[in-house]
Amino acid sequence: MPKLYVLVGPPGVRKSTWVRQNLVDPHVVSYDRAVDIVREPLGLRYDDVAGARGAQFRKEVEAVHREMQKSAVETGKDIVVDMTNMTVASRRRALSVIRGHEDEYEKIAVFFDFLGAEAGVHAAVKKRAEEEGDKTLSPEIVQGMMDRFVMPTEAEGFDKIVVVTPEHIRERKIRQLLSTIVRETLLREARQAPVAAYLRFGDPRKVAGGVSVIHDPYAYAYAEEPALASFEPGESSPRLRSEAGISAYPVVLEEAERIVFRISNGMGTFSRQLGGFLMKRLMGNDIWIFKARRIPGALGTDDEPLIDADTVSRPQQITADNLYVTALDTGDPSRDASRAEKLTDLLVPWDLMAYHDMGYNEFFKRKDVSREEIEAYIARLRVRFTRPEQVRKINELEESWLAEWDEDH
DSSP: OOOOEEOOOOSSOOOHHHHHHHHHSSSOOOOHHHHHHHHHHGGGOHHHHSOOOGGGHHHHHHEOOOOHHHHHHGOOEEEEOSSSOOOOHHHHHGGGGHHHHHHHHSSEEEEETTTTTTHHHHEEEEEHHHHHTOOOOOHHHHHHHHHOOOOOOGGGGGGGEEEEOOOOHHHHHHHHHHHHHHHHHHHHHTTOOOEEEEEEEEEEEGSSSSSSOOOOOHHHHHSSSSGGGGTTTTTTSSSOOOSEEEEEEEEEEOSSOOOEEEOSSSSHHHHHIIIIIIIIHHHHHEEEEEEEEEEEEETTTTSSSEEEEOOOOOEEOGGGGEEEOOOOSSOHHHHHHHEEEEGGGOOOOHHHHHHHHHHHHHTTSSSOOHHHHHHHHHHHHHOOOOOOOHHHHHHHHHHHHHHHHHHHH
C-alpha cells in the first residue's frame, strides 16, 4: 500500500532533509519546489519569486503547485506533502491530494518536534538565510507559524503519527533542559540564603525574571540571547562564565549619611572599572541599596555576589556623595567600615578623562548642545570630584570641550 506523508513543522527543522534521507523517489508536493521550478529557468532567487517583490509570479507558482497536487495519485508513488502544515485546516488541505482514494493510502503525519526549542528554530532559519543569501523569513513570520501550531492527531484522518526530533533541535532541547535544571537549582538554594542588604549600580527592580543563566553555553547558548544563538555543538565554546540573577555588592554599613559596601576583587581593579559604565551610574546617581537573598556560590563578572531577583525588597536610590567602599572582609563590619574610602575619591584621573574625552557631541548625543550645558556638566564634575589630581583632569576636559564647541560654532 502506498503512503501519504504529511510533514508537520516550522521552517528550519530540516523536513526536506528528512525526506531525502528516509524515502526513495516519492512524489513531493511542495510550494517551495513549485517556486524553484518557476525561478530556476529565469535565473532568479527564491526571494525574488516567493518574497514581497514576487507578486507577478504568484499565479504561475500556484499553477505549478496545483499540478503537483492533481498528479500525485496518478504517479503511483508514495506522496509527501512537504509544507509546514501547522494547523488542522492546512493538514486537511494536505490530505485532499488523495481525495477519493483515501482507502488506498496509509496516511502518516510526520511531526518534527520543535516544542521547547523555538529559539533554535529562529536560529536555524536565520543561519540558512545568511549562508544561502536567500529564503529570508522574518522572526515575526516564523514565530506566527509556531504560535498557530496545533498538534496533529489520528482524529484528523491519519493512520499514524510519527515524531521526529532533528539532531540540531535535539541538541537545543538538551541545552534548554540543562538551563531549566540550573535555574531550578539556583532558585532552590537561593530560598535558603539569609536576607541581607546589598548595593547595585542600576535599579534592581528592572531585572526581569527570577534567575537567568546568561553566560553558560551549555545552559543558555540556544535561548534568547542573540549573541549566543549561533553557537553550534562541536564548535569551540565561547569563553563564557555562568551568571545568574542580579549582580550586587554586600553592604557592610548602612547609615543615613554613610553607606559602606564591600568589593572582593581589589581596590585597584575596582577603581579602574569606574572609567566605564560605573562612571555613568555615579553621575546619574543610579545607585541602589535593597534587601534580598544571595544565590549561594554564585559570583558575577566582577566577582560580586549574585542575588535572586524574586527576593528583592525595599529598594532605595542613593547618591554617590555618601557612598564608601572597602575591600576588607574580616567578618567584623565595624573594622571593615573603618577602612572604607569614599567611592568618588577612588576614581583615578585617567579614568575620569578616558570616560569623557570622546568629545562633547558624542557624549551629549546631539549636535546642538549649548555652551551653558557643557559648563553646567563640568560644574557637576567639580562638585563630585575634588582631589587635586581629579580637578586637573576636569580643567583639561573643560578646556578641550569648550575649545571644540568654539571651533564648531
